Amino acid sequence: MSLELTGLAGGYGQAAVVHPTDLTVRAGEVTALVGRNGAGKTTLLRTVFGLADRHGGQVVLGGRTLPPGRPDLTARAGGTLMPEDRGVFPSLTVAENLRLARRRDFTPAVDPYAVLPLLTDRAGQLAGSLSGGQKQQLGIARAMLAGSALIAVDELTQGLQPSVVADVLEALGTIAASGVAVLLVDQHAGALLDRSHHAVAVEAGRVVLDAPTGPGLRDRLDAILAVR
Numbered sequence: 001m002s003l004e005l006t007g008l009a010g011g012y013g014q015a016a017v018v019h020p021t022d023l024t025v026r027a028g029e030v031t032a033l034v035g036r037n038g039a040g041k042t043t044l045l046r047t048v049f050g051l052a053d054r055h056g057g058q059v060v061l062g063g064r065t066l067p068p069g070r071p072d073l074t075a076r077a078g079g080t081l082m083p084e085d086r087g088v089f090p091s092l093t094v095a096e097n098l099r100l101a102r103r104r105d106f107t108p109a110v111d112p113y114a115v116l117p118l119l120t121d122r123a124g125q126l127a128g129s130l131s132g133g134q135k136q137q138l139g140i141a142r143a144m145l146a147g148s149a150l151i152a153v154d155e156l157t158q159g160l161q162p163s164v165v166a167d168v169l170e171a172l173g174t175i176a177a178s179g180v181a182v183l184l185v186d187q188h189a190g191a192l193l194d195r196s197h198h199a200v201a202v203e204a205g206r207v208v209l210d211a212p213t214g215p216g217l218r219d220r221l222d223a224i225l226a227v228r
């Protein structure tokens, strides 16, 4: 269930932010999408999910062609976009958040309770009182229980301590290995690169690098991300 973008362009009204982009986010892999502040990462995500205006191109998820401006159909096709607030219900407990997310007649390939110990430790705690990293983990668990084929996380590392980032990345790696396409968006390549199979860099709304992670890639990315 990969995500395939062909010539995808988008923005807000007449304003073009994302220029025609070809990109594949493969099932079973973690893909890191990086770029400086304002490069168009969030707009690209929002265009994929039908939340920004699509100016052209195709979005295919798991073989299904998704029409523009229909976030509901993207969700039904198995796409989850985790917003910066992590999309949890703050006035419900962790256990209640999970119960609401669970799709009937569906068992995730990876048990979220096994990869995210927080879910058991904090079951009775209100989600609104969790730390940013804990909310992140709850959001990921909700996506798993909903049967997501694609989990996209915007600003993954924002506000998280490095140790929490490492835990979250490890959990996402396990989830990807079960066949989910994981797309992580961040301003910094940092910790993401070690846990990603593929890296994509965006500059001024265009993909300027799309390569498997490996030796030498960090230097190329650092050069792209350096503030000039």
Ligand code: ATP
Pocket (backbone or CB within 6 Å): 012, 015, 017, 035, 036, 037, 038, 039, 040, 041, 042, 043, 044, 187
């Ligand atoms: P950041 O890391 O700061 O979130 P980003 O790479 O995600 O940056 P975007 O948020 O996609 O970048 O912004 C890309 C460009 O689109 C910026 O020039 C921004 O001013 C513009 N933009 C963002 N949101 C809107 C909007 N709602 N209407 C018009 N232009 C917008």
